Amino acid sequence: MTLVTFIQEDGQHIEVQAKQGEHLMKLALDNGVAGITGACGGSCMCATCHVLVEQINGQLDAAGEMEVEILDMEVDEVFDNSRLCCQISASAAIDSITVRIPPNND
Amino acid sequence: MTNPHTTADVVIIGAGHAGVAAAAELHKRDANLSICLISNEQPLPYHRPPLSKKALFDANLPLELLQAEGFYQATNIHLQRGVTVTHIDRAQRQVKLNDGQLLTYTQLIIATGSSLRPMPVAGGERALGVYNYADIQQLGPKLQAADNVVVIGGGFIGCEIAAGALKLGKKVSLLVSGPRLLRKAIAPAMGVRVTQLHNNSGMHIHTNCQVSHLDNDGVHTNQGLFSGDLIIAGVGANPSIKLAQQAGLAIDGGIVVNTFGQTSDSHIYAIGDVASMPLQGKVQRLESIQNANDQAQSVANNIVAHRQGEPARDYNPVPWFWSDQGDLKLQMVGFNDANAEQKILASDSDTRMTAVQFSKGVMTGVDTLNMPGNHLAARKLLAMSVDITWDMVQDHNQDLKQLFKKLR
Numbered sequence: 001m002t003l004v005t006f007i008q009e010d011g012q013h014i015e016v017q018a019k020q021g022e023h024l025m026k027l028a029l030d031n032g033v034a035g036i037t038g039a040c041g042g043s044c045m046c047a048t049c050h051v052l053v054e055q056i057n058g059q060l061d062a063a064g065e066m067e068v069e070i071l072d073m074e075v076d077e078v079f080d081n082s083r084l085c086c087q088i089s090a091s092a093a094i095d096s097i098t099v100r101i102p103p104n105n106d
Numbered sequence: 107m108t109n110p111h112t113t114a115d116v117v118i119i120g121a122g123h124a125g126v127a128a129a130a131e132l133h134k135r136d137a138n139l140s141i142c143l144i145s146n147e148q149p150l151p152y153h154r155p156p157l158s159k160k161a162l163f164d165a166n167l168p169l170e171l172l173q174a175e176g177f178y179q180a181t182n183i184h185l186q187r188g189v190t191v192t193h194i195d196r197a198q199r200q201v202k203l204n205d206g207q208l209l210t211y212t213q214l215i216i217a218t219g220s221s222l223r224p225m226p227v228a229g230g231e232r233a234l235g236v237y238n239y240a241d242i243q244q245l246g247p248k249l250q251a252a253d254n255v256v257v258i259g260g261g262f263i264g265c266e267i268a269a270g271a272l273k274l275g276k277k278v279s280l281l282v283s284g285p286r287l288l289r290k291a292i293a294p295a296m297g298v299r300v301t302q303l304h305n306n307s308g309m310h311i312h313t314n315c316q317v318s319h320l321d322n323d324g325v326h327t328n329q330g331l332f333s334g335d336l337i338i339a340g341v342g343a344n345p346s347i348k349l350a351q352q353a354g355l356a357i358d359g360g361i362v363v364n365t366f367g368q369t370s371d372s373h374i375y376a377i378g379d380v381a382s383m384p385l386q387g388k389v390q391r392l393e394s395i396q397n398a399n400d401q402a403q404s405v406a407n408n409i410v411a412h413r414q415g416e417p418a419r420d421y422n423p424v425p426w427f428w429s430d431q432g433d434l435k436l437q438m439v440g441f442n443d444a445n446a447e448q449k450i451l452a453s454d455s456d457t458r459m460t461a462v463q464f465s466k467g468v469m470t471g472v473d474t475l476n477m478p479g480n481h482l483a484a485r486k487l488l489a490m491s492v493d494i495t496w497d498m499v500q501d502h503n504q505d506l507k508q509l510f511k512k513l514r
Contacts, residue, residue, distance in 0.1 A: 021166070026170060026171075029174050032174060041172075042153075043156065043159065043428065044478070045428055045437075069477070069507075070478050070479070072507070073479050073482035073483055073507060
């Protein structure tokens with residue numbers, strides 16, 4: 001299990017225990033996290049699940065080539081910790097992760 | 107209780123991408139609207155593209171829901187699952203369900219989508235198809251158990267299934283009626299490239315292959331017999347227009363709608379795969395997630411505008427589509443123009459390609475292979491009111507991302 005914390009734009013924290021393999025976009029949708037739309041269903045086609053990784057306890061793979069290109073084109077401001085959360089899955093290598101939803105995400 | 111009778115402001119037939127997007131947008135615009143959403147499937151409404159791209163090949167993947175379960179409870183969207191509409195009574199503005207319910211509507215949205223086109227040959231029913239979750243549940247285990255898979259159809263679905271099966275380690279034969287894959291859907295040069303890449307990855311692609319019939323032995327074609335433990339067909343889908351036909355709505359390929367999404371009955375709208383709309387000087391349907399979502403949004407806004415006495419707005423889509431085939435991500439944007447000039451942009455690898463279509467000198471469509479940045483840039487460029495020329499593309503190192511960043 002991975003402890004995932006979403007920080008909404010309004011400051012509210014939403015904590016979810018994620019099973020291995022579950023991606024954060026789905027978790028956000030299932031738990032009503034504001035600001036995550038996931039318009040493409042996790043197909044790495046849009047940037048409506050953009051998050052900023054604030055803290056991580058464990059090992060997270062770097063963003064892939066496609067993800068980097070999409071972030072670059074779709075997001076007005078890309079930060080070093082910008083990710084598409086459909087491309088981040090809970091795994092045994094991650095004990096906990098905290099992501100912040102940037103303003104005006106959809 | 108027999109024949110319970112309820113009234114809703116808006117009744118939506120079909121809970122695919124279009125129906126659910128319309129319901130969500132209606133609710134967002136006017137939370138007091140009562141909305142009844144009818145699904146003929148049991149699962150909560152889900153994303154369809156992952157079925158043939160991911161879910162078919164991995165039984166452990168959960169359905170990707172369009173909205174979390176709590177969404178329907180937290181809104182005035184009354185989702186009914188596992189029921190079908192049997193009749194639309196336009197005079198009474200009522201729809202009748204197969205469980206006896208009668209629903210009275212002020213506005214009705216038809217979002218019935220499509221259904222798999224049967225193989226038009228003897229024994230065609232022996233080939234299994236993929237359209238909904240139930241198909242995946244049936245086909246997934248069979249695919250895992252099979253060694254030898256025959257896939258009929260070189261369109262997007264056929265290519266996705268063949269590439270996914272290959273990744274599972276199956277021997278895959280893909281039977282294609284035309285000279286290359288995706289002949290009608292993407293730029294010719296890209297169709298040739300994709301065919302090569304799939305061939306190189308070990309897929310057995312048989313082009314110009316005409317299926318005559320299927321029987322116990324397998325698939326009989328003009329190139330001989332293809333036998334497999336599993337035969338899958340991806341030969342397209344037909345719009346589900348039966349209800350609309352019975353209700354006497356105008357039909358031309360699909361349900362005819364105007365630029366506001368209204369059918370020949372102004373109280374009834376049609377969206378998504380079923381809608382035939384005026385586009386580029388002809389009446390046509392668009393089968394895509396983009397159209398399902400965007401047309402739903404347009405119609406939801408027009409319904410709310412109508413109820414508030416405001417004018418309706420035209421739907422002006424920039425169509426786009428995508429397909430994941432093994433390691434290949436194909437993305438298409440714009441309208442296909444058979445008479446257009448095609449230019450291939452410079453690329454650093456065989457597995458990355460961008461084909462740009464110019465109609466009378468102006469960019470009207472872009473197909474990309476593993477270049478999502480160019481795809482996204484093209485979508486933004488085509489939505490701008492600027493004519494993009496080949497000179498402009500060349501002046502920016504043939505990089506659409508650079509061009510967009512300059513123009514925005």
